[in-house]
Amino acid sequence: xxxxxxxxxxxxxxxxxxxxxxxxxYRAAPGYQLIxxxxxxxxxxxxxGYVLPPGARWWSKVEPPLPEEFTRESGDxxxxxxxxxxxxxxxxxxxxxxxxxxxxxAHPGMRFTLTVRPDNTPARSAYQRWGYRxxxxxxxxxxxxxxxxxxxxxxxx
Ligand SMILES: CC(C)(COP(=O)(O)OP(=O)(O)OC[C@H]1O[C@@H](n2cnc3c(N)ncnc32)[C@H](O)[C@@H]1OP(=O)(O)O)[C@@H](O)C(=O)NCCC(=O)NCCS
Numbered sequence: 001x002x003x004x005x006x007x008x009x010x011x012x013x014x015x016x017x018x019x020x021x022x023x024x025x026y027r028a029a030p031g032y033q034l035i036x037x038x039x040x041x042x043x044x045x046x047x048x049g050y051v052l053p054p055g056a057r058w059w060s061k062v063e064p065p066l067p068e069e070f071t072r073e074s075g076d077x078x079x080x081x082x083x084x085x086x087x088x089x090x091x092x093x094x095x096x097x098x099x100x101x102x103x104x105x106a107h108p109g110m111r112f113t114l115t116v117r118p119d120n121t122p123a124r125s126a127y128q129r130w131g132y133r134x135x136x137x138x139x140x141x142x143x144x145x146x147x148x149x150x151x152x153x154x155x156x157x
Contacts, residue, residue: 013144026050026082030075033106035099037086044090047099049081049114051107056080058113062136062149070135079107081114084123096126111154115140115147124148 012018026032031051037044052058052073058080059071081103086095104112115138116123132150139146 011145013141022082023048029053031079033079033103035102037095037099039090043087045084045086045095045099047081047084047096047103049079049083049103051075051110052078052080052113059149061138061140063138064136066135077111079103079110079112081112084114091122097130100130109154112152114150116150117145118148127152 026048029050030053032048033050034046034048036046053075054073056073056078058073058078059066062071084096084099112132114127114132116127118124127150130152132152134148135151136149137146138149
């Protein structure tokens with residue numbers, strides 16, 4: 001679903017095999033949720049993530065380190081979005097916005113977090129437009145890019 005010109009296309013971290021490996025782990029997590037966008041029979045977008053459990057490692061490598069109170073997870077505090085992709089020929093039509101709005105509606109009162117490459121202008125712009133703020137950076141795997149960590153605080157807290 002990535003366009004051939006995107007940096008993701010050439011990095012082994014984004015290979016099909018590695019993607020499926022990571023997905024297996026995420027799918028096993030309590031609170032895993034997948035949202036898809038379809039156009040007739042065609043899958044044109046997806047978004048998935050899970051609820052961070054108590055003691056989640058999500059925040060453990062963030063630089064600069066965040067206050068303990070901020071990173072303390074209860075199992076119902078934070079939804080982590082692992083990935084969000086819209087088919088290259090279907091972008092800028094509000095599909096990501098609609099999938100994200102559906103996710104928020106399904107988790108009232110929770111905060112949301114995700115990571116983004118600093119050079120990923122479309123995604124970064126979308127997240128900032130939706131109210132996310134950058135809280136730090138981290139490299140989750142030795143061969144992964146360095147990502148910005150973003151958080152959208154719940155409007156109910
Ligand atoms: C990021 C992505 C999911 C956005 O999907 P989308 O359906 O095109 O997004 P939307 O149409 O809902 O746009 C939402 C907002 O994002 C911003 N945005 C989206 N694409 C943009 C671009 N190319 N340049 C600047 N801003 C952009 C805009 O603010 C837009 O709102 P607007 O159209 O009202 O101005 C899509 O570009 C994508 O799949 N990229 C490749 C995969 C990827 O990088 N995923 C994110 C991993 S962190």
